[in-house]
Amino acid sequence: MGKPIGDVGRxxxxxxxRPADDLELRGLRAERFFRGKEVLDIGTGNGRLAWLIAxxxxxxxxxxxxxxxxxxxxxxxxxxxxxxxxxxxxxxxELGVGNERFDTAVFSWSx
Amino acid sequence: MVDAxxxxxxxxxxxxxxxxxxxxxxxxxxxxxxxREIGGLFERPRAEADSHFSDRAVARVVREGLLKxxxxxxxxxSLPPMDLPTLDAWLAESQRLGGYTRGTHALLARDPERPxxxxxxxxxxxxxxx
Numbered sequence: 705m706g707k708p709i710g711d712v713g714r715x716x717x718x719x720x721x722r723p724a725d726d727l728e729l730r731g732l733r734a735e736r737f738f739r740g741k742e743v744l745d746i747g748t749g750n751g752r753l754a755w756l757i758a759x760x761x762x763x764x765x766x767x768x769x770x771x772x773x774x775x776x777x778x779x780x781x782x783x784x785x786x787x788x789x790x791x792x793x794x795x796x797x798e799l800g801v802g803n804e805r806f807d808t809a810v811f812s813w814s815x
Numbered sequence: 816m817v818d819a820x821x822x823x824x825x826x827x828x829x830x831x832x833x834x835x836x837x838x839x840x841x842x843x844x845x846x847x848x849x850x851r852e853i854g855g856l857f858e859r860p861r862a863e864a865d866s867h868f869s870d871r872a873v874a875r876v877v878r879e880g881l882l883k884x885x886x887x888x889x890x891x892x893s894l895p896p897m898d899l900p901t902l903d904a905w906l907a908e909s910q911r912l913g914g915y916t917r918g919t920h921a922l923l924a925r926d927p928e929r930p931x932x933x934x935x936x937x938x939x940x941x942x943x944x945x
Contacts, residue, residue, distance in 0.1 A: 728836060731890035732939055737832045744826060746819070796819035801826050808832040809823040815816055815835050815869045 726756050735760065741807035746796050747814025751777030751789070757810075758789045765806070766791045767799060816872035824881045827944040833882060835873060835940040838911060839889045840866035842936035846919055847893075848929060854919025856933070862911040873940060882942040889938045896930035899923050 729735070739760045748754050748766030750773045758764050766789065768774055777791040794800040796814055823833050840863045844856040858866075876882050897905075902923075906912055915923075923931060 727892045728937065731892065731937060732834065732836065732941070734832075734834060734939075734941060737834065737941065744823070746823065797822055799822050799826050804826070805828045806826055806831065807828060808834065809827050810834045810836060811819070811823070813837050815819060815837060815872070 728753065729756050737808045742805075744799070744801070744806040744809040745812055746799070746809055747812045748777060748791065749773045749812070751780060751791060753810065753812045754789055754791075755780075755784075755786075758786055761788065763788045763790075765789075765801065765804075767794045767796075767801075769793065769795045816869050817875055820872055820876040821881070824876070824944055829944060831944040832885070833942045833944055835869070835938075835942070837866070837869065837938060839936035839938035841938070842889060842891075843916075844912065844936075845934045846915075846923070847932040847934060848923075848926075853922050855916040856906070856912050856919075857914060857916055858911055859913040862913075873942075877942070881945055883945055885941040885943055887938070887940040889936045891934050891936050894933045894935065896932055898929075899927040899931065902931055902933070 729738075738757050740762050743757055743761045743764045745751075745754045745757065745764055745766040748768045749770070751766050754764045754766040754777065766774075766777055768777075768791070771793050774791045774793045781789050781791065792800065796811070820833070827833055838858075840858055843858060845852050846854045846856065873882075877884060906914055914920075
């Protein structure tokens with residue numbers, strides 16, 4: 705057994721050893737804060753949490769200072785054909801969302 | 816961190832929700848073999864300090880009247896099984912975790928191929944944007 709199963713355990717990756725499935729959302733018991741809502745995912749990384757929120761949300765904007773993570777997430781959005789998710793490079797102190805307003809903001813391991 | 820919370824407050828509609836989800840510094844990761852807990856991991860002092868700094872930032876923004884706590888707590892999750900070299904490699908690279916608690920590595924090294932389960936706690940706070 706060389707490596708862990710799934711999308712965790714990528715040594716050196718900022719998202720290493722995070723849950724690979726919807727454990728976080730289930731643990732939060734916060735579905736009502738996402739269902740039908742416009743959601744901001746601050747510290748989205750490669751969009752790991754955004755993909756889980758997107759099916760229930762009206763829209764998700766994932767933000768992260770790491771351009772590589774955002775590139776990966778944007779590619780994945782295209783690959784999946786998901787239309788209610790977009791990603792952008794930005795820092796938590798300056799979200800760069802202009803006058804856009806959201807129903808829910810999640811600091812995803814980023815505060 | 817206070818700046819980030821102020822910025823999130825600006826971006827969320829009144830009555831909306833701000834959720835803070837991060838590793839729980841008050842509950843250090845545990846190491847299990849099978850169902851038996853045999854040790855743990857500890858956080859680097861810097862990570863622990865950052866976590867407490869975040870706690871204080873949230874408390875300050877609540878005191879400022881910008882957020883109201885709906886609920887908070889923590890929950891545990893298990894990482895997929897891994898072997899000792901994999902866990903060693905991860906810890907060597909981790910900016911958050913500093914190493915094994917006393918005696919843990921020696922116990923694991925007795926049988927390095929046997930799967931190890933790491934259980935981590937995540938802390939969360941759910942706040943209404945006022």
